[in-house]
Amino acid sequence: METIIDEIYALEILDSRGNPTLRVYVELLDGTKAYASVPSGASTGQNEALELRDNKKRYGGKGVLKAVNNVNTTIANALIGMDATKQKDIDYSMIELDGTENKSKLGANAILGVSMAVAKAAAKSLNLPLYQYLGGTNAVRIPVPCMNILNGGEHADNSVDFQEFMLVPHGAPTFAEGLRYVAETFHSLKGILKKRKLATSVGDEGGFAPDCESNEAAIELIIEGIKKAGYKPGKDLSIAVDNAANSFCTNLKDNYNLIWSGKGKMTSDEIIDLAGEWLDKYPIILWEDPLAEKDYKGFKKFTKKYGDKIEVVGDDIFVTNTKYIKDGIKKNLANSCLIKLNQIGTVTESIEAVRMCRDAGWRYFLSHRSGETEDTFLADFAVAMDGGHLKTGSACRGERIAKYNRLLEIEHELGERAEYRWD
Ligand SMILES: O=C(O)[C@@H](CO)OP(=O)(O)O
Numbered sequence: 001m002e003t004i005i006d007e008i009y010a011l012e013i014l015d016s017r018g019n020p021t022l023r024v025y026v027e028l029l030d031g032t033k034a035y036a037s038v039p040s041g042a043s044t045g046q047n048e049a050l051e052l053r054d055n056k057k058r059y060g061g062k063g064v065l066k067a068v069n070n071v072n073t074t075i076a077n078a079l080i081g082m083d084a085t086k087q088k089d090i091d092y093s094m095i096e097l098d099g100t101e102n103k104s105k106l107g108a109n110a111i112l113g114v115s116m117a118v119a120k121a122a123a124k125s126l127n128l129p130l131y132q133y134l135g136g137t138n139a140v141r142i143p144v145p146c147m148n149i150l151n152g153g154e155h156a157d158n159s160v161d162f163q164e165f166m167l168v169p170h171g172a173p174t175f176a177e178g179l180r181y182v183a184e185t186f187h188s189l190k191g192i193l194k195k196r197k198l199a200t201s202v203g204d205e206g207g208f209a210p211d212c213e214s215n216e217a218a219i220e221l222i223i224e225g226i227k228k229a230g231y232k233p234g235k236d237l238s239i240a241v242d243n244a245a246n247s248f249c250t251n252l253k254d255n256y257n258l259i260w261s262g263k264g265k266m267t268s269d270e271i272i273d274l275a276g277e278w279l280d281k282y283p284i285i286l287w288e289d290p291l292a293e294k295d296y297k298g299f300k301k302f303t304k305k306y307g308d309k310i311e312v313v314g315d316d317i318f319v320t321n322t323k324y325i326k327d328g329i330k331k332n333l334a335n336s337c338l339i340k341l342n343q344i345g346t347v348t349e350s351i352e353a354v355r356m357c358r359d360a361g362w363r364y365f366l367s368h369r370s371g372e373t374e375d376t377f378l379a380d381f382a383v384a385m386d387g388g389h390l391k392t393g394s395a396c397r398g399e400r401i402a403k404y405n406r407l408l409e410i411e412h413e414l415g416e417r418a419e420y421r422w423d
C-alpha cells in the first residue's frame, strides 16, 4: 500500500527561544515526504508528558539528541511498515513502546514529532488538506484568533504578574477581518506605549512587555488601544486573560504572591474576588488558569461564581489529559479545557481530550506553546477540531504569524463554506 511508512528520522533544530527541539521527517512508500516540529512550554503543569532533554553540557543541558535517537532507532524500527493513515494504531504503538505514564522513556517530544509528521504525510499522500484529513468534510470553522497582546509572568521580565492578556475579535464577520482587528489594535497599543515612554519590546509570545504600575494598568492600556484603533470594547473585541497562576503560587494550591504588581500575598478567595471586580469593570470573556493547578477548591468556586458569564479554561490543571479532564468534569472545576498537543504527546490523545470536552458540553481552547517553531500543524488542527477559537501569540513574531497566515489560507480555500463565530 502506498501510505505505508518507509522512513522516519529526526533532527535537532531550534525553537523560537533559541532552545533545541525536534523536527521529525516521515517518508511513505509512494514517495510522499512530510515533517513536523515540536513546540515547548515555559509555564508548565506538573503532570505534563515529559519533554526529554539530554542533561549534558551542550545547550546548557537542553539538547534533545536522546529524543532524536529514540525516533531514529526504537520508534522508527517499530513504525516502519505501518500504515500512516492508521493514526490511532501508530500513536498507541508509541504509547505502548514507551510504557510509562508520562512518556518519560522515549520522550513526549520524540513521540509527538512522529505523531504529527505521520498525520501530515498521510494527508499529503491522500491529497487532502490536513484540516480536512483530521476533521472531515465539516471542518469549515475558522477559529477566532485570541491574540496575545501583553505579556507578563514567566513569559516576560516586566512588572506584570498575569502571563497573558489576549484580544478576542468575536465581533468580526470573518477570520481575516478578526485578524485585522487584532493586528490594528496591536499597532495602536504600540503607539500608546511609545507616547508614554513605556517599553515596546515583546515577551516570548510577541505581546508587549511594558512595566505597568499594576495588572489593572495593563488591562486599561489594552482597552485604550482597542478604542484608539477604532473598535468598541466588548462589542468588536473583548479580552481573555491567562493568569498562569502556578507561576505566582508558592505551593501550587492556595499561597499566592503577586510580587511584581506589589499586591503581595493573596488567598485563593482574594484572587476570585479580584476577578469579580475585573469582570464588572472590563469586557473579559475568557479566563484561563485563574488559580493554581492544585487549587481545586478555588477553581470550583471560581467556576460556580463566573462560569455562567465567561469561559473558564483549565490549562495546567488538566494538561490535555483525559484522566484529569474527566475528574474536572465530574467536579465542575471549569467549563473549558486548553488543548496543547505536547502536553499529552500524541495527536490521537489530543483528539480524545477534545472529544471528552465536547461530550460534556465543555468548550476547548486550542493553544500553541511559548516556545514555538514555524510549523503550522496547529492551525489545521484547530480547524479540524472545530473548537471555534485558538491562541497562538501576537502579530509580530514569525513563528506565531505562520499559524495565522495558514488560517487565512484555509479561510480563502474554503470560500463561502468557511464559518466564523464565537459561540
Ligand atoms: O500557559 C500557556 O497557556 C502557554 C501558552 O500560551 O504558555 P507555555 O507554553 O509557557 O506553557
Ligand SMILES: [Mg+2]
Binding pocket: 242, 244, 288, 289, 315, 316, 338
Ligand atoms: Mg496557560
